[in-house]
Amino acid sequence: MSKPAKSRRTNILRLSGELGIKSPQVRKRFQNRLVHNIHDALRRAEVDYELHRQWARIDVESDDERAGEILARIYGIKGVVPATRYSWETLDDILDLGEQLYAERVEGKKFAVRARRVGNRDGIDFQSGDVNRQLGARLFDASAGVDLDHPEVVVGVEIREDEVFFLDEELPGPAGLPMGTEGKALCLMSGGFDSAVAGWMMQKRGIDLDFLFFNLGGPAHERGVRDVTKRLCELWSNGYAAKLHVVDLRSLVAEMKQNVRGSYWQLLLKRLMMRAAHLLCVEQGYPAMITGESAGQVSSQTLMNLAAIQQPIPTPILRPLVGLNKNDITELARHIGTFDISASVPEFCALDGGRPVTTCTPDKLDVEEARVSQTLLETLVEKRRTHDVLEMASGDEIVDVEINRVPEGAVVLDLRTHVADNAWSYPDSVHLPFEKAIENVAYLPKEGTYLLCCEVGLKSAFLAEQMRRAGFEAYSFRGGTHALKRHQKKQQTV
Numbered sequence: 001m002s003k004p005a006k007s008r009r010t011n012i013l014r015l016s017g018e019l020g021i022k023s024p025q026v027r028k029r030f031q032n033r034l035v036h037n038i039h040d041a042l043r044r045a046e047v048d049y050e051l052h053r054q055w056a057r058i059d060v061e062s063d064d065e066r067a068g069e070i071l072a073r074i075y076g077i078k079g080v081v082p083a084t085r086y087s088w089e090t091l092d093d094i095l096d097l098g099e100q101l102y103a104e105r106v107e108g109k110k111f112a113v114r115a116r117r118v119g120n121r122d123g124i125d126f127q128s129g130d131v132n133r134q135l136g137a138r139l140f141d142a143s144a145g146v147d148l149d150h151p152e153v154v155v156g157v158e159i160r161e162d163e164v165f166f167l168d169e170e171l172p173g174p175a176g177l178p179m180g181t182e183g184k185a186l187c188l189m190s191g192g193f194d195s196a197v198a199g200w201m202m203q204k205r206g207i208d209l210d211f212l213f214f215n216l217g218g219p220a221h222e223r224g225v226r227d228v229t230k231r232l233c234e235l236w237s238n239g240y241a242a243k244l245h246v247v248d249l250r251s252l253v254a255e256m257k258q259n260v261r262g263s264y265w266q267l268l269l270k271r272l273m274m275r276a277a278h279l280l281c282v283e284q285g286y287p288a289m290i291t292g293e294s295a296g297q298v299s300s301q302t303l304m305n306l307a308a309i310q311q312p313i314p315t316p317i318l319r320p321l322v323g324l325n326k327n328d329i330t331e332l333a334r335h336i337g338t339f340d341i342s343a344s345v346p347e348f349c350a351l352d353g354g355r356p357v358t359t360c361t362p363d364k365l366d367v368e369e370a371r372v373s374q375t376l377l378e379t380l381v382e383k384r385r386t387h388d389v390l391e392m393a394s395g396d397e398i399v400d401v402e403i404n405r406v407p408e409g410a411v412v413l414d415l416r417t418h419v420a421d422n423a424w425s426y427p428d429s430v431h432l433p434f435e436k437a438i439e440n441v442a443y444l445p446k447e448g449t450y451l452l453c454c455e456v457g458l459k460s461a462f463l464a465e466q467m468r469r470a471g472f473e474a475y476s477f478r479g480g481t482h483a484l485k486r487h488q489k490k491q492q493t494v
Helices: 023-043 068-072 091-102 128-140 193-203 219-236 251-259 261-283 303-310 326-336 337-341 362-369 376-381 419-424 435-445 458-469 482-493
Strands: 009-016 048-052 058-062 077-087 110-117 155-158 163-167 184-188 207-215 243-248 387-390 411-413 448-451 471-477
Touching: 009 068, 023 048, 023 058, 023 068, 048 471, 068 077, 077 155, 077 219, 091 128, 091 155, 091 163, 110 128, 128 155, 163 458, 184 193, 184 261, 184 471, 193 207, 193 219, 193 326, 207 219, 207 261, 219 243, 219 326, 219 458, 243 261, 243 376, 251 261, 251 376, 261 303, 261 362, 303 362, 326 337, 435 458, 448 458, 448 482, 458 471, 471 482
Parallel strands: 110 155, 184 207, 207 243, 411 448, 448 471
Antiparallel strands: 009 058, 009 077, 048 058, 077 163, 155 163, 243 387
């Protein structure tokens, strides 16, 4: 018995049940967005395809084997059923096709035929049960029998007025709502498991996401966050060109460590992040921000601390992971494809300030926040860098400005306060307080080499990277002035 000639492969899309409960007008808008997202995903992957759409059905024809997996990562699609399409005129045509396609596949195995009619049933002069019984009878002798509950082979048949589709195993999709149907929001991205999963969950609710990264650890930290964000967007952000905003908070952390009690460092850092995110939300028009916080997971995420952090922040803070534990979150990270990269991103939130406060009130945190410059926070947000996520280079191209030597002929810029400067300074160094340096460094001569130092190396690393992007040859001494002092003594004894 010769095999029938195959037509082009078709992916039948099972749409999210949530679309079916919308009003006709809203459903049309949501499905229009879904089609837009499908086009974006397949074109971005350079897949050759044809899309066929009816009111409640979408089929995507493509012989590219990647098409099904790509479609199964688009929000609003509950499942993708790869199928092969044939034309038919009579019931016998369908039975002949089914026998030819499945006789060898059911040999020695238990099977079940599952046929259904869709579309205009008036043009189909037989019932689905007729196909189940008659095709099952044709395949029975070659098989090990029929098992309707646990078949080894499922003969899936979808019958339309002029076409019949023989179905392969369904690929599960994320369901949810098509991205872009619920507007935009800003997702705080640390690079760890939590923030990527939180972003994925809110994308699934139809929200286009841009991302905000607070750099606390320099190039190593940014490399990891870039890679996690890019992976998430490559796999799931279909239909929207996401942006990554990078705000370098190292200089603000250094000021906080100088002026705030260590037990409040973790909590205040989260408050300052929310302040910065709020400024960006106001500027860019994001109506909400999203975090990966989970109740009780760490000290800053106790219920009282979450309330203390949020109390003065006008922009709504959405926490989709608030009720999940770490195992739930890491399993989702594996599912969405970010686990391996997130596992390799260094953790930079541990500030070593001693035992952290776990039951803070908003008033107490307000007192600690007043010790940190809000003007500096605003300056750092203003000086942020913004990348198109899918177009940005891999994190590997980020230059590390930190060194543990003094380059020959380098001008040493000491960024500390006058009080710190009086204690010790590197020979022939130039004192330029950090606040003034941020505003005036562009006026320095670009000839020569600059080595920057500060109390712990955070402010100097931030400014050295700013100078490097402006065309200077600039470096930061790793570990700050204490490390530079030890380096000098070592050089003197050589």
